Amino acid sequence: MPSNRPNAPGRRFLGRLPLPEYRYVADALRAETxxxxxxxxxxxxxxxxxNTPLSHSYETVRDFHLGPAALGLRLSVQHWxxxxLLAVFFxxxxxxxxxxxxxGDLRDPKAALLPVVAAACGMxxxxxxxxxxxxxxGGDLGGWAVPTATDIAFALAVLAVLGTALPxxxxxxxxxxxxxxxxFAILIIAVFFTSDLDFAALGGAVAGLVFFWFLLRRLRVRGWYVYVPLALVIWGLMYNSGVHATIAGVAMGLMLRCHREEGEEESPGERVEHLVRPFSAGVAVPVFALFSAGVAVGGDAFADIFTRPETLGVVLGLVVGKAVGVFGGTWLTTRLTRAELDPALRWSDxxxxxVLAGIGFTVSxxxxxxxxxxxxELTGEVKAAVLVGSLVAVLLAAALLRLRNRAYVRLAAEEERDEDRDGVPDVYQQEDPAHHQRLADAYENRAAEHRARARERERGAEDAEDRDA
Structure with a gap:
């Protein structure tokens, strides 16, 4: 996602976004929210x-197996x-x-430094x-990666309720x-959660990815009916190879061409992302949540969360570790690069x-x-810990955001004001008079064209009347 290139010496950190990025962020926010x-x-x-008397039916549906056993794909609904489905998300x-x-901004190493360091420290x-x-x-150290991931969809849903005016x-x-x-989460899954490898299946998956790239980038074949069946074959081979199957989704996403060529309003990568994102956000992730978040949350379960080291580590990791890591990494990087925080914002923002980055759900x-x-048993308790840690992060972030909500409302109103109703926020025209003049000239030229066409139509109508007469 776009950022505001804050990291070079003397640059402003968290300043106003360029207009194209402002619009891209607005579109992405609507979909993610x-x-x-x-x-x-x-x-x-x-x-x-x-957690009702229907819990037995939940377990029955969740553990129901289906799929072709001959292909090694007879999986439970939860595993599917x-x-x-999470391969689509990835x-x-x-x-x-x-x-x-x-x-985007990650193509510039200087601009990429801040979000990369913040994310790394936040993990x-x-x-x-x-x-x-x-x-x-004396707990199990194997769950160290559970509290490291941020669930952006969950976080933005919270923002939609609590921080509607957030700049x-x-x-x-x-x-x-x-x-x-x-x-980073993808790398963790690929490196630390890969089982015994089946090199034949892995070789087939790699060959499929190469063929996918050749069709996409060299032959420039178009048509979902070509890529969807190929993607399913690649996914099945990746699953049987021992590498987590979601890696196949990531690899195919990275192969898309995301730069615009002459005459293109959007790149193929942007077009495919716009087509697939609704299915990912509206079907894949919610269905995964439906069959992964169903854990018993009785009194004993909550008591165990704060007494068992594995679950306590997850809660503290999400609530304390995320906030300290993201904020500390950002603050340190801005100090080392001499970037200045935008005067309209505070470090408390x-x-x-x-703190909001401590909402971990899907990947956690x-x-x-x-x-x-x-x-x-431990898996269920860890899931409950993820839910509790995320809820605590939500409550803390809500309290902090409410403290500055009045200031956020003022900033948002200034950012969105468009008194001349030309589709461009006034603040961008004020900061770039040349752009405003170019825009005015373009509108004047368009109006002149409309007036010329109107005169031609009037003359044509007059000529038709003369002929009829």
């Missing part, structure tokens, strides 16, 4: 379903959601990352908190942070966003399943 709302609904439904993440690397700190708690408490630079920072966070639940595979 809707997906986040569906995610919350699915998670709530799962919790209700799993985690390994299959495909979109790969496309977003590719866009940032070739056409290292929770892992350290988890490791410290479990070293002292776009802060939202853009959170979006960019999440893209880099997804990249960035801290509130850093996935990593929890992978880390404690085979221990159903």
């Amino acid at each position: 809707l997906g986040g709302a569906l995610l919350l609904v699915a998670a709530a439904l799962a919790l209700v379903w799993a 959601a985690a390994d299959g 495909f979109v993440a790969g496309a977003e990352l590719k866009r940032e690397l070739v056409a 290292i700190a929770p892992a350290l908190v988890y490791t410290l708690v479990n070293t002292v408490g 776009s630079p802060l939202r853009a920072f959170l979006l960019t942070l999440a893209v880099v966070d997804d990249l 960035l801290f509130a966003v850093s 639940l996935l990593i929890g399943e992978l880390a404690f595979d085979g221990d159903a």
Whole structure:
């Protein structure tokens, strides 16, 4: 996702976004916010379903197996959601990352420094908190990666309710942070949660990816009916190779062409992302949440969360580790690069966003399943810890955002004001008089063309009347 290139010496950090990036962020926010709302609904439904007398039916549906056994793909509904549908989610993440690397701010190493460092620190700190708690408490260190991921859809759904007036630079920072966070999560899954490799299946998956790239980038074949079946074959081979199947989605997303060529209003990567994102946000992630968030949350379960080192490490990692890591990494980087915070914002605003980054859901639940595979009881407790940690982060972020809501409303009104109704916020025209003049000239030329066409139509009508006469 886009950011505002804050990191070069003397540059302003969290200043106003360039107009194209402002519009891109607004479009992305609308899509992610809707997906986040569906995610919350699915998670709530799962919790209700799993904690009522209907819990047996929930387990029956979740554990029901289907699929071709001969291809090694007879999986439970829960595994189809985690390994299959989430591949679509990671495909979109790969496309977003590719866009940032070739056409967004991550293509500039100086501009990329801040979100990369913030995301890295925001993953290292929770892992350290988890490791410290479990070293002292004698817990299982295998879950160190559970609290490291930020769920951007969940976070933006919270923002839609609590921070509707949050300035776009802060939202853009959170979006960019999440893209880099997804990249690190992908690397963690690929490196640390890969089982025994089947090199034949892995070779087939790699060959399929090469063929996918050749069709896409060399032959420039178009048509979903070509790529969807090929993607399914690649996914099935990747699953059987022992590498987590979501890696196939990421790899295909990274292969998309995301730079615009002459005459293109949007690149193929942007077009595909716009087509697939609704399915990812509206179907894939909510269905995964429905069959992964259904954990028992009785009194004993909550008591265990704060007494068992594995679950306590997850909660503290999300609430404390994320906030300290993201904020500390950002503050240190701006000091080293001599960047200045935009005068309209305060460091407390960035801290509130850093706390919001502690909302871990989709990827955290996935990593929890992978880390404690085979221990159903501990897996359930870790999932409950993810929910509790995310809820605490929501409440803390809400309190911090409310403190400055009046200032956010004022900034948002200034950012969105368009008194001349030309589709361009006035603040951009005020800051760029040349752009305003070019825009006025373009409108005048267009009006002159309309007047000329009107005169031609009038003359044509007069000529027709003369002929009739």
